[in-house]
Amino acid sequence: MCEKHKNQGNCFSHVDSGLQVVPLNCIVNGESVCAHIDPTMTLLNFLRKELKLFGTKEGCGEGECGACTIIMNGVAVNSCIVLALEAEAANIMTVEGLNIDGKMSILQKEFISHDALQCGFCTPGMLMSARALLDRNQDPTEKEIKEAIAGNFCRCTGYVPIINAITSAAKLEREGIKNE
Amino acid sequence: MLSKFDYVKPQLLTEALDYLEQNADTRILAGGTDLMIILRRNAETPKHILDIKGIPETNRFEYKINDGLFIGASVTVNQIAESKLILEKYPALVQAANSLASYQLRNRATLVGNICNASPGADLAGPLMVYDAKVHIVSSEGTRTVDINSFFTGVKKTVLKANELVIGVSLSDVSEGDTSMFLKQARIKGHDLGIVGVTARMTVDKKIKLAMSAVAATPIRLENLEEMLSSQPLTYELAIMAGKEVGNSIKPISDVRSSAEYRFHVAGVLVKRALLHLSAMGGK
Numbered sequence: 078m079c080e081k082h083k084n085q086g087n088c089f090s091h092v093d094s095g096l097q098v099v100p101l102n103c104i105v106n107g108e109s110v111c112a113h114i115d116p117t118m119t120l121l122n123f124l125r126k127e128l129k130l131f132g133t134k135e136g137c138g139e140g141e142c143g144a145c146t147i148i149m150n151g152v153a154v155n156s157c158i159v160l161a162l163e164a165e166a167a168n169i170m171t172v173e174g175l176n177i178d179g180k181m182s183i184l185q186k187e188f189i190s191h192d193a194l195q196c197g198f199c200t201p202g203m204l205m206s207a208r209a210l211l212d213r214n215q216d217p218t219e220k221e222i223k224e225a226i227a228g229n230f231c232r233c234t235g236y237v238p239i240i241n242a243i244t245s246a247a248k249l250e251r252e253g254i255k256n257e
Numbered sequence: 258m259l260s261k262f263d264y265v266k267p268q269l270l271t272e273a274l275d276y277l278e279q280n281a282d283t284r285i286l287a288g289g290t291d292l293m294i295i296l297r298r299n300a301e302t303p304k305h306i307l308d309i310k311g312i313p314e315t316n317r318f319e320y321k322i323n324d325g326l327f328i329g330a331s332v333t334v335n336q337i338a339e340s341k342l343i344l345e346k347y348p349a350l351v352q353a354a355n356s357l358a359s360y361q362l363r364n365r366a367t368l369v370g371n372i373c374n375a376s377p378g379a380d381l382a383g384p385l386m387v388y389d390a391k392v393h394i395v396s397s398e399g400t401r402t403v404d405i406n407s408f409f410t411g412v413k414k415t416v417l418k419a420n421e422l423v424i425g426v427s428l429s430d431v432s433e434g435d436t437s438m439f440l441k442q443a444r445i446k447g448h449d450l451g452i453v454g455v456t457a458r459m460t461v462d463k464k465i466k467l468a469m470s471a472v473a474a475t476p477i478r479l480e481n482l483e484e485m486l487s488s489q490p491l492t493y494e495l496a497i498m499a500g501k502e503v504g505n506s507i508k509p510i511s512d513v514r515s516s517a518e519y520r521f522h523v524a525g526v527l528v529k530r531a532l533l534h535l536s537a538m539g540g541k
Contacts, residue, residue, distance in 0.1 A: 092258065092259055094260070094261045094262075095261070096261055096262075096263065099264070116262065116263055116264045117258060117260055117261065117262060117296075119293070138297060139293075139294045139297065140290055140293070140294065140358075140361070140362055143359065143361060146361055152335075152364040153360060153361045153364060154361050154364050154365055155361045155362065155365070157293075158289055158290060158293035158294065158297075158365070159289065159293070159365070160264060160286070160289065160293070160306070160308075162264045162266075162308075163266075163286075163289070163308065163310075165266075206360070206361065209360075224360065225360055227359050227360065228358070228359020228360055228361045228362060229359075
């Protein structure tokens with residue numbers, strides 16, 4: 078694809094445009110961030126390259142695979158196709174923000190106990206799609222879970238344990254078992 | 258990406274229109290689900306990006322009895338998909354919204370962006386066409402309204418001029434008993450552009466409206482077929498005949514998603530299925 082689109086091999090990295098940097102203010106994982114960035118930068122590149130939050134992954138870079146899923150102003154979005162500057166004044170949560178006081182959240186623990194990952198590349202995106210789902214629906218059906226993660230590709234074919242992990246996390250969260 | 262652009266997000270419509278007038282090489286950004294991919298592939302290298310999400314008029318999303326529905330240019334596909342009111346009044350619109358890409362995409366993608374991108378397979382075009390939606394266009398020279406059925410001019414081409422901005426679309430109010438259905442065939446459920454999309458609507462006086470996507474250079478209305486279907490009661494036999502007839506009204510191509518032959522076949526099946534559904538909902 079790089080050659081086809083004359084990308085000079087730069088598909089997977091941010092090429093500094095050389096334009097004057099512009100200010101960006103937002104909240105990331107509960108902390109205020111004030112930065113000066115290249116206006117052509119994507120939100121994904123901002124998180125990874127500027128904030129060094131490497132949890133969020135770049136897969137396809139075109140909004141198909143969901144590896145870059147984050148929660149922006151309460152809804153799940155693909156950060157690879159959002160301009161960083163669009164996040165001005167936004168409230169952003171990445172996989173690094175899932176923990177509660179440094180302890181893993183129920184959702185993360187359930188992914189581990191259900192073996193809901195092999196290589197782990199899709200996991201941060203899966204977790205964020207699942208978090209967004211549980212935030213809007215405390216008791217999702219299997220169909221609703223599938224619909225919520227339809228935009229997150231797992232190539233290790235681990236969908237069944239992922240669905241089980243989300244179902245289980247929903248149940249535990251409903252029972253009010255917070256971090257032990 | 259290799260584009261060098263500046264980013265502006267005006268809070269006033271007049272500001273945005275002046276900007277468009279003064280900066281020729283500007284691309285309009287709403288959801289960005291098409292534009293960001295174009296930029297990433299360096300298929301286009303605009304000098305300016307105009308984000309319209311701050312303009313209050315583009316966030317208007319309301320239904321009024323008698324006036325109908327207005328959907329602003331910044332209203333996302335999920336806002337439509339989650340609307341119980343639209344499901345009740347304009348069901349095909351919600352069905353098409355739900356069929357578009359993935360949940361994350363729908364949180365960003367906008368209905369107006371879907372039609373301005375003007376893909377032959379635009380999912381939301383068909384539902385707008387059967388409701389004869391009006392596209393509200395503004396520029397620093399004034400405003401104009403274009404019927405959605407005259408909006409598309411070719412593959413990825415519309416009647417829009419460089420200095421114009423679509424502020425939203427409006428749909429007339431519908432009477433009780435008016436119903437519609439959207440059906441789409443895709444390689445996988447959701448998350449792929451459709452191989453064929455069909456929207457059928459039956460008005461309260463039993464008139465049939467039919468629109469299709471991904472079977473011609475633009476989304477199309479099937480007026481000849483509509484005439485035939487509206488002149489007699491919608492029976493099982495008539496639905497089957499319409500499924501056979503539809504091949505004469507479309508010009509599908511072969512591409513990565515499907516052969517033209519398969520598109521002809523699926524078009525017939527989906528038209529028949531949509532009509533049978535309408536018939537079951539209260540036709541005869």
